[in-house]
Amino acid sequence: MKSIVEEKLVSFKTLEQKVFAYVCELGRLITQTILENYDDELARDRDKKAYRDKGKRDTSIKTVYGEVEYSRRVYRTESEDGKAAHVYLLDQAMQMEKIGLISTNLAEKIALTVTEAPYRVSADVISDTCGQTISHGGVWNLMQRLGERISKEEEYAVQQMETGRAEGTKAIGILFEEMDGVWLRMQDPSHKKAPKQEMKVFTMYEGWDADNTQRSRLVNKKMLAGMEKSGLFHQKREALIEKVYDADEIQQRILNGDGGSWIKEAYDPEVIFQLDRFHIYKEIKGKIRDAEAQERIKELLEKKEVDKMLEYIRIYADSIESDDAAEKGSEKARELYQYLWNNREGLLPYQERGIELPEAGEGIVYKNMGVQENQNCTAITLRMKHRRMRWSVNGANNMAKALYRKENRELIDTIERYTDGVVFTMGMEEIVKTLSAAKAPKKDGKGDPYVDIITHHMPLLDAMRTASRKAFERAFC
Numbered sequence: 469m470k471s472i473v474e475e476k477l478v479s480f481k482t483l484e485q486k487v488f489a490y491v492c493e494l495g496r497l498i499t500q501t502i503l504e505n506y507d508d509e510l511a512r513d514r515d516k517k518a519y520r521d522k523g524k525r526d527t528s529i530k531t532v533y534g535e536v537e538y539s540r541r542v543y544r545t546e547s548e549d550g551k552a553a554h555v556y557l558l559d560q561a562m563q564m565e566k567i568g569l570i571s572t573n574l575a576e577k578i579a580l581t582v583t584e585a586p587y588r589v590s591a592d593v594i595s596d597t598c599g600q601t602i603s604h605g606g607v608w609n610l611m612q613r614l615g616e617r618i619s620k621e622e623e624y625a626v627q628q629m630e631t632g633r634a635e636g637t638k639a640i641g642i643l644f645e646e647m648d649g650v651w652l653r654m655q656d657p658s659h660k661k662a663p664k665q666e667m668k669v670f671t672m673y674e675g676w677d678a679d680n681t682q683r684s685r686l687v688n689k690k691m692l693a694g695m696e697k698s699g700l701f702h703q704k705r706e707a708l709i710e711k712v713y714d715a716d717e718i719q720q721r722i723l724n725g726d727g728g729s730w731i732k733e734a735y736d737p738e739v740i741f742q743l744d745r746f747h748i749y750k751e752i753k754g755k756i757r758d759a760e761a762q763e764r765i766k767e768l769l770e771k772k773e774v775d776k777m778l779e780y781i782r783i784y785a786d787s788i789e790s791d792d793a794a795e796k797g798s799e800k801a802r803e804l805y806q807y808l809w810n811n812r813e814g815l816l817p818y819q820e821r822g823i824e825l826p827e828a829g830e831g832i833v834y835k836n837m838g839v840q841e842n843q844n845c846t847a848i849t850l851r852m853k854h855r856r857m858r859w860s861v862n863g864a865n866n867m868a869k870a871l872y873r874k875e876n877r878e879l880i881d882t883i884e885r886y887t888d889g890v891v892f893t894m895g896m897e898e899i900v901k902t903l904s905a906a907k908a909p910k911k912d913g914k915g916d917p918y919v920d921i922i923t924h925h926m927p928l929l930d931a932m933r934t935a936s937r938k939a940f941e942r943a944f945c
Contacts, residue, residue, distance in 0.1 A: 492599030495533035503529075507540040507558045514557060519543035522554065530606075531571040534599035570610060574600060575883050578610055583851060583867075583874050587611075608863075615866020617886050618873060619694075625707035634710035639717030641826030643709065645739070646671045646724040646840035647731045650848050655858040665861065667852075667868055668701045668730065669693045671843045672709060675832035686839065687832050688712075691847055691875050693868040695861050698730035719826045722818045724837040727811040740823070743814035745838050755804035756784070757797060774815050781805045847875040 511521065524539040540558040547553045570578075577598065582590040591604040628634050649666035656662045670693070673686040692708050694701060709715060721739045725731035726747040749766070756762045761784055768777035785801035808815065817836060819825075828834055848871055852864065859867070873879040 492533040496536045499536045500538045503538045510557045532573045532598045615869040618869035622704045626703045629707040636710045636713045638713045642720045648840040653858045678833045691872040693872040695865040741814045743811045755800040
């Protein structure tokens, strides 16, 4: 780094970039030293009969301050079935084999960025703001592995549920459930346009916060999303419920949906189904062109005169029937009639059916259901639609897993389970004191805080002392 005096009118932006580069390089050297000395300690403490040292292998780990290159030993051992196997004790101790050689901090930043922006944009943001350069392909690979891990967690929860080992213990009066689908543009393995497919989205909650009068806030909201077949999705949905609640102690379950066949495949046959009001009005507006007829249908619905409403729609369809094949008004009116008839048991809201409902818990109130469209938008639609993007089935499914975990505020915890969240089992000070004699400094530094940590040549500390280097040393060293 040239001195500010020599560079004359150096901008703060340039200065910031240079300082950042030096700090990142320093961080990489510190990390390399710690990793290699931790590997030395594992080598000394290992069971030498079980693990035969076969020498060192070079590798690297991606971090927020760049790619750290280091060496660690590979050992020959025997697997449980007696076959020869090769392992890295350092990778096992640091749990680096879980999601790849990417640090927790970097994985979190990538995941949080890619749930907001496309893969290419995310890669540019990470490369510009961290010391690590990553391609959009690298970002994509990380998200696929993360999504696959979450799917396995869901499958394990289903196994727990089906073997009677579900974790849920909480008892509640009412559990509100809502489901809907988000239609996505798809592509085949050759990246050619493919027919749209529906992503399934589920939300459950206990009610609305009674203390929050400014806005409606759901109490204990949890979401689930994915591209699974309906049967598997319902299993995962029920497993999610039983992971939180004691299903036998839920007094009443109420399901709100648009009447889709997959939504009404209730896992629990005693669930009360109601047809989503937003979709009812959407269908009325889309199928009935006459404004006066629209208002009349809505009026009868609001008065809870369901039979009269259905009869009115049938008569209306007959009255506008035409011999003109291009005239679709009567056909659409009959489609509306069929839609409402098929869901007639859910046309009235749950509060208006004379059902005796359990009392709301402390701080909870009951309101009209119909939050799923908003949840779809915030959790799924803003990221996965309206950007001229297409998805593969697996790509959409893996992204959905990260998005709903983020909405549940569980994404960071999930990442930590699959990266190096418990990297060091010993204290940092204990690790840095294990410097080998081969890497010890030739002479002790006086007052140098890095003497016990860094034993390599340091470009900043060992180079000619220019004005900027001295300023940097005074500020940070």
